[in-house]
Amino acid sequence: MTTQSIKVTIKRGPDGQGAFDVPAHDNQTVLDVVSWVQQNADPTLSYRFACRVGMCGSCAMMVNGVPRWTCRTHISKVIKDGAVTIAPLRNLPVIKDLVVDMDPFFDKWVEAEGVHHGSLTRHDPIAPVDETSATRVEANAGIECINCSVCYAACDTVAGNPDYLGPAALQRAWTLLNDAKDEGRGAILDAVSGSGGCHNCHSIGSCTTYCPNDLDPMSAIAGLKRETTKSFFRRGR
Ligand code: FES
Missing domain, CATH: 1.10.1060.10 (Alpha-helical ferredoxin)
Incomplete structure (x- = not known):
């Protein structure tokens, strides 16, 4: 475990977004980061996941502009200059925050x-x-x-x-x-x-x-x- 933090921007709705400093950990996934924000910084944040092991397909989001399954995407692979931006999936209507209408x-x-x-x-x-x-x-x-x-x-x-x-x-x-x-x-x-x-x-x-x-x-x-x-x-x- 390290004491560094990740600068996380989460897009919320058409105009809104939130900025969070999330503690960095070894082997941390994008879904881990979103869960940390929801559990420790903003309990109103909505997102979707189920299996956490790449089976159910429910956790997909845009990560730095690229669609990814967030439970199997390590932060270390996507982080740029210590920051990551997470947004709802493109091409689908947003219900709330990171949850899209499938x-x-x-x-x-x-x-x-x-x-x-x-x-x-x-x-x-x-x-x-x-x-x-x-x-x-x-x-x-x-x-x-x-x-x-x-x-x-x-x-x-x-x-x-x-x-x-x-x-x-x-x-x-x-x-x-x-x-x-x-x-x-x-x-x-x-x-x-x-x-x-x-x-x-x-x-x-x-x-x-x-x-x-x-x-x-x-x-x-x-x-x-x-x-x-x-x-x-x-x-x-
Ligand atoms: S939570 Fe099931 S595929 Fe990511």
Whole structure:
């Protein structure tokens, strides 16, 4: 433990912010800093977290202008000149302080048909899945998404076009499109080729750069672009 302190600025609402001197500790995370402020300096500060171990995806915030999962981000990696600025995630409405409304993010998963389209019942035998098939490999590539919305906050296309479905929803659509157990291929292709769909993506790649789980939404969206284009010509429209 050290006796140094960190100069922490926390953005609160469109105009407000607070400045705090937070004691520095070894192995301290950004979430530790926010928790210290709430517990020791300002109990009215609102923020969101649950697991603290990179599983639930609820703790994402902007840290020095970059979206990050704060429970797995050490202060030592982001601090600049002894200071750090923490703000709510970009591209989502702020409810209070560091808490954003995730509804638009999850609504887009549904819009993108990023929900399982099953056809079997509990009475059917379990369908075998070939884990080595090319489609299963594609499906597995994005399956560890924890819905943290870091990619959504990083996306300049979402910032410029609020109707764009965004990288997380499109990646989930790609996962399901490649899932042999999903029966929604036509619905998915229609959903992701609409006005807010995959063809809005400019392949800037911020989603892939900042994904804390090292997933690659940009490649998933590229896959959707290929499949929707093939489908367009196959269907003759
Ligand atoms: S608190 Fe669960 S991912 Fe950070």
